[in-house]
Amino acid sequence: MKKFLITSAALLAVSAISSSAQIRLGEGQLSASFETNTIKYVEDGGLIEPTPDDRFGTNNYLKVDYTYKKFSAGIQVEAYLPALYGYELGQQTDPKKFFLGSKYVSWTDENFYVLVGNVYDQFGNGLIFRSYEDRQLGLNNSLEGVHARYDFSRFVSLKGMYGRPRLYTDYAGSWVRGLDLSVSVADIFNWENILLSLEGSYVNRYETLDKDAYMDFGALGLDTPQLNMYSGRVNFGWKGLSIKGEYAAKSKDLATSSSQSATPGAAIFAEAIYSWKTFSVSGTFRMLDHMGTMLSLYGNGTGNTLNYLPALTRQYTYMLANLNPYQVNVEGETAGQVDLYYSLRSKTTRHRYWNFHVNYSTAYTMSASQSVTGTRQLLWSDANVDVERQWGRNLKTSILYSRQEWSPSHGGEDGTYVSNIFVGDVTYKFDRKKSLRAEVQYLLSDDYEGDWVAGLVEFNFAPMWSIFASDMYNLEGTKKNYYNAGFSFTKGRTRIQLSYGRNRAGYICSGGVCRYSPAYTGLNLSLTTSF
Amino acid sequence: MHSFLKTVSVLCFLTLSFFASAQTLPDVKVEDAQGKEISTRSLLTGKPLIISYWSIACKPCIQELNAINDAIEEWREEADFDVVAVSVDDVRMQATAKAKASALGWEFTCIYDANQDLKRAMNVSLTPQSFVVDAEGNIVFSHSGYTPGSEELLFDKVLELSGK
Numbered sequence: 001m002k003k004f005l006i007t008s009a010a011l012l013a014v015s016a017i018s019s020s021a022q023i024r025l026g027e028g029q030l031s032a033s034f035e036t037n038t039i040k041y042v043e044d045g046g047l048i049e050p051t052p053d054d055r056f057g058t059n060n061y062l063k064v065d066y067t068y069k070k071f072s073a074g075i076q077v078e079a080y081l082p083a084l085y086g087y088e089l090g091q092q093t094d095p096k097k098f099f100l101g102s103k104y105v106s107w108t109d110e111n112f113y114v115l116v117g118n119v120y121d122q123f124g125n126g127l128i129f130r131s132y133e134d135r136q137l138g139l140n141n142s143l144e145g146v147h148a149r150y151d152f153s154r155f156v157s158l159k160g161m162y163g164r165p166r167l168y169t170d171y172a173g174s175w176v177r178g179l180d181l182s183v184s185v186a187d188i189f190n191w192e193n194i195l196l197s198l199e200g201s202y203v204n205r206y207e208t209l210d211k212d213a214y215m216d217f218g219a220l221g222l223d224t225p226q227l228n229m230y231s232g233r234v235n236f237g238w239k240g241l242s243i244k245g246e247y248a249a250k251s252k253d254l255a256t257s258s259s260q261s262a263t264p265g266a267a268i269f270a271e272a273i274y275s276w277k278t279f280s281v282s283g284t285f286r287m288l289d290h291m292g293t294m295l296s297l298y299g300n301g302t303g304n305t306l307n308y309l310p311a312l313t314r315q316y317t318y319m320l321a322n323l324n325p326y327q328v329n330v331e332g333e334t335a336g337q338v339d340l341y342y343s344l345r346s347k348t349t350r351h352r353y354w355n356f357h358v359n360y361s362t363a364y365t366m367s368a369s370q371s372v373t374g375t376r377q378l379l380w381s382d383a384n385v386d387v388e389r390q391w392g393r394n395l396k397t398s399i400l401y402s403r404q405e406w407s408p409s410h411g412g413e414d415g416t417y418v419s420n421i422f423v424g425d426v427t428y429k430f431d432r433k434k435s436l437r438a439e440v441q442y443l444l445s446d447d448y449e450g451d452w453v454a455g456l457v458e459f460n461f462a463p464m465w466s467i468f469a470s471d472m473y474n475l476e477g478t479k480k481n482y483y484n485a486g487f488s489f490t491k492g493r494t495r496i497q498l499s500y501g502r503n504r505a506g507y508i509c510s511g512g513v514c515r516y517s518p519a520y521t522g523l524n525l526s527l528t529t530s531f
Numbered sequence: 532m533h534s535f536l537k538t539v540s541v542l543c544f545l546t547l548s549f550f551a552s553a554q555t556l557p558d559v560k561v562e563d564a565q566g567k568e569i570s571t572r573s574l575l576t577g578k579p580l581i582i583s584y585w586s587i588a589c590k591p592c593i594q595e596l597n598a599i600n601d602a603i604e605e606w607r608e609e610a611d612f613d614v615v616a617v618s619v620d621d622v623r624m625q626a627t628a629k630a631k632a633s634a635l636g637w638e639f640t641c642i643y644d645a646n647q648d649l650k651r652a653m654n655v656s657l658t659p660q661s662f663v664v665d666a667e668g669n670i671v672f673s674h675s676g677y678t679p680g681s682e683e684l685l686f687d688k689v690l691e692l693s694g695k
Contacts, residue, residue: 029554033654063654067557108558122646125622132621132647135656195565237565242629244566271626280630310623315588339627341634350601355635359627390601427594427679435679463674463681490676495657528657528675 028068033530035135036060039084044521046480049505051520057084061101061135073105076118080169086517087138088301089168096169102133102142111151118142119161123180123201126308127248127267127291128229131165137515139303141295142166143176157182165295168303172296174207176306195237203229205306207297217297220254221262227253229293229307240275248291255292255330257300265290267309278343284312285336289366292330302515312337313361313382314402318423319454319472320443321402325507326380329410332366333379355388365411377411380404386423398425408448417447433462439470450476464490472504480504486524494529554670556582557652561617562643564629571649572668574640579612579692580664581685584655587624587631591677592659598682600637606686610693614639619650619658663688 038058043051058081065074078101083090104117120142122130133140145163152158162177179202186196205227209217217223231248250265266289273282293306311328312335328335339359346352362381371377384402391397400423405416422442429435436459443452456470469485486499505519558572574580583599585592596616603614616639620628625645632641644650653662653670663672663685672688674681 031554031654033656035656061656063656065652065654120646120648120651122622195567235566237567240633242566273626273629275630275633278634278636280634282626282630284626308622310621312623314627315624317588317590337627339630341630343634343636345636350604357631390597393601429679432683433680460678460680462678463684464678466676466678488676490674490678493660493673493675495675530654530656530673 028066030064030066031531032062032064033528034060034062035528036526037084037135038525039520039522041085041520041522044502047502047519047521049519052085054082057082057087057090059084059087059135059138070108071106072108074103075100076102078169083138085520086515088303088515089138091301092168092170099169101140101169102144102166111153113147113149115147116145118144118166119147119163121147121159121161122308123178123203124199124231124233124248125244125246125269125271127246127269128201128231128250128293128307129176129178129203130306130308132308137302138168139305139515140166141303141305144171145176154187155184157184165306167295167299168301172207172299172304173211174205174296176203176205176295178203193238195235195242197235199233199235201229201231201233203306205229205293205295209297212298215298217254217262220260222252222254222297224252227251227293242271242273244271245269250291250293253290253293254297255290257294257304259292259331263290265293267291278341278345280341281339283336283338286312287334287366288328288330289332290330311335311380312363313380314339314359314384316402318400318421318425318439318441319456319470320441320452321384321400321404321421321423323443323452323506324404324406324417324419324448326363326382326406327410327507329363329365329370329379332370333363333411334366335361335363335380337361349392351390351393353390355390357386357388359384370411371414372412373414377407377414378405378416379411380406394429396427399423400425418445419447420444435460435462441472449474449478466490468499470501493531495527497524497526499524554653556580556664556668556670557649559644559649559652561649562645564633564641564643566643569642571642574613574615574642575664575666575668576613577666579610579666579689581612581614581661581689582617582664583614583661583685584617584619584650584658586618586620586658587628589658593631593635594679595659595661595677595682596637597635598679599685600635600639602682602686603638606689610686610689610695612689612693616641617649618643619645619647619655621645621647661685663692665692 041051041055060079063076079098102118104115106115120131131142143163143165147161149159158181160179164175165172182197182199184197186194206225208225229250233246236243246269248267252262252264254262268287270285294304295306309328309330311326313326316322342356344354360383363379365377368374368376382404386400388398402421404419407416424440427437439456441454452474454472458468460466467487472482474480482502482504484501488497500523502521560568563569583596585596618628657675659677661674662670665671
């Protein structure tokens with residue numbers, strides 16, 4: 001507790017200082033942000049999982065950027081003292097605790113851009129390459145190297161990168177290089193109000209196969225240190241219609257650290273959006289065949305990923321709707337998602353309207369051989385509808401129904417679990433500053449842990465204070481309570497949240513990528529500040 | 532080496548805290564609603580600008596933008612300004628985000644920062660996060676988080692910039 005209090009006091013002092021004076025430094029500009037997520041773990045006899053030995057975890061990020069005209073430079077220092085319980089980066093062999101997580105210098109001109117340092121970029125839809133940071137997942141796979149872009153007028157754009165990828169708190173032993181070309185056909189022919197571009201990318205990963213005497217990649221069918229990946233894309237837009245398509249392929253590779261043989265991979269991605277007044281529909285389809293790609297053949301885990309293959313499912317903000325999130329099957333799946341939105345608005349006042357939303361997402365194994373049954377299996381389906389009603393300036397209500405069906409064996413065997421989830425959500429504004437929000441949720445299921453019930457109450461005093469309490473209770477299986485209560489305080493760009501609660505073991509997902517988190521009970525301090 | 536790094540970074544942070552200058556809107560490439568690449572400096576039209584970050588999974592962000600949209604007609608009777616909603620949804624949710632923004636009838640510019648270049652450049656580590664930018668592109672106000680009613684802080688700043 002003493003450690004937690006000292007850390008909290010230090011963090012509050014830093015944030016108080018950072019939100020103070022702003023003085024111009026020459027013609028250049030400085031900006032910075034600081035974020036901490038600190039937990040004091042508490043012994044909880046109600047949980048099967050052990051409490052971490054250290055009873056303390058803290059993930060911290062300090063990012064500082066300097067810009068002077070076309071020149072920019074920056075650093076990000078990270079401290080895991082130690083890493084929060086369940087974060088894969090803290091579970092690596094001898095992880096770094098305090099280090100320079102990323103740095104860069106860059107020059108941006110009219111038609112070109114060069115960066116030396118950590119590269120964050122994505123080619124097309126990320127099927128063959130995406131380097132990004134997600135602090136909730138403890139993921140940062142940026143490339144330490146060089147990144148450049150050149151625009152040949154407004155018709156053609158070429159970018160390239162070369163570097164070694166970051167793997168948790170260290171760097172992977174591979175080298176990644178790539179080129180991405182985009183040609184704007186609509187601009188070449190001077191078509192107005194039409195977008196048509198043709199694009200293509202190439203990515204190569206090089207990693208020697210003889211670094212570990214215990215790993216025989218030859219026996220798995222991998223005989224070259226080179227991995228080549230390609231993609232071709234088309235983007236089209238006209239009035240309310242927008243269409244995207246991409247085909248990607250890769251040479252022989254191990255899709256995951258547990259793959260038993262090296263296989264070539266392929267993927268198809270298609271997306272369409274149509275909007276007319278307050279009606280919109282969007283659809284996304286994706287087929288993956290052994291497209292999982294690791295940064296390093298010697299690594300494992302969520303962070304060991306070179307491309308971006310997120311689950312194509314709805315992102316919920318409700319606890320019970322997120323209880324069993326779908327994780328993508330990178331060995332092979334065919335998945336799709338459709339959304340329909342319609343808003344019915346009053347002609348006399350802007351404060352009264354209905355918002356309707358229907359969503360359906362599904363995923364199947366790609367081939368019959370992925371299941372012991374010899375047939376293609378349903379991995380996931382979710383049919384859901386929500387209706388939001390703004391009754392006036394003060395009252396808003398929402399209801400949601402979701403039917404989720406998922407394969408507990410991830411398509412390996414027959415049989416699925418079904419959950420029916422019902423949510424009611426109401427927000428009432430007492431006056432210009434005070435408001436109350438409450439949620440009631442129920443999950444109805446004959447499978448797995450049976451029925452659940454959950455509730456949340458949040459009272460807000462705008463613009464600074466918010467207090468909240470929630471509980472999630474399993475009625476038929478474990479019969480455990482997962483409670484949480486706390487408050488947040490915001491001033492300018494500084495936000496502090498302190499909460500105490502019990503967290504259920506399960507997958508924490510962010511952006512469709514998930515990491516496993518063990519159950520724990522603790523006091524959690526989150527602070528973000530920037531200037 | 533570690534203690535050296537620790538000392539240097541803490542000193543840097545404290546020093547920079549005191550010597551930070553007012554920021555201007557960074558010039559970063561993002562996409563418009565149709566998918567065409569645009570420069571963020573092109574968003575400056577000589578009027579004050581409210582910039583608000585959101586994503587499909589950020590419920591309070593959508594609440595804030597809905598609240599701004601509900602009040603925008605009344606606000607514009609008192610001051611002339613623009614609003615830009617910056618979606619940080621990546622490729623997974625971008626189609627849904629575009630469909631949602633269109634259906635909600637938001638009467639402001641929607642831009643899409645799928646690679647989060649603008650988010651990184653503006654040092655946004657938490658959403659909701661909103662900024663008020665003056666006609667010259669200087670960031671004059673920012674606020675994290677959203678509670679119903681706190682959108683009025685943004686309008687108060689716009690009124691101040693408009694000399695009202």
